[in-house]
Amino acid sequence: MAERWSPQTPHEVAVMDVLRAVRAFSDAMERMHSGMKGDMDMNATDVAALRMLIMRENRGESVSPHEVARHLRISTASTTKLLDRLTQSGHLERRPHPIDRRARIVVLTDTSREAFYRHFGERLKGMRAMTMPYSEDELRVISRFLGEMSEVMDED
Structure with a gap:
């Protein structure tokens, strides 16, 4: 078991403040x-x-069922059940891959996309507005920090 860390220097106190802010942000997202x-x-x-599908769609990337399983860290059997459930409820469709016709991709339905933006639209607008006062250099640092934090949290 890892022992509890107590900050000793002003820099370590600042690190602890950042980690508390990350935890609070994570709780708010949840x-x-x-x-x-x-x-x-x-x-x-x-x-x-x-x-995941919204984020990948926004980047212009297609998503295979295998990528869903890997992202969620669930078995292929669980992924099939999840995709069946979301297809049946009208949230997504399975389509042929645009290049490899033997493969399938998973795509959000218009109804699901609209529900997502209806639920999160105002929050996303607020988040965009909140970031506007930051300079481009500050935003690059924040983006790098969050990307690196995500990588550390995703390590097995």
Whole structure:
């Protein structure tokens, strides 16, 4: 078991403040996503899958069922059940891969996309507005920090 860390220097106190802020941000994200779970009658894994699809769609990337399984860290059998459930409820479609016709991709339906933006639209607008006062250099540092933090948190 790791021993509890107590900051000793002003720099370590600042590090602790940042980690507390990350925890508070994570808690706020969880509360925001919990609201969507209730509104759309989904479990946490369903919402996580939809978030992944929205993010990848915004980057112009397609998503295979295997990538959903890897992202959610669930088995292929669990992924099949999840995709079946989300397809049946009208949240996504399975389509042929645009290049490899033997493969399939998973795509959000217009209805699901609209529900996502209806639920998160005002919050996303608020988040964009909150970032506007920061300089481009500050935003690059924040982006790098969050990216690196995500990588550390995703390590097995």
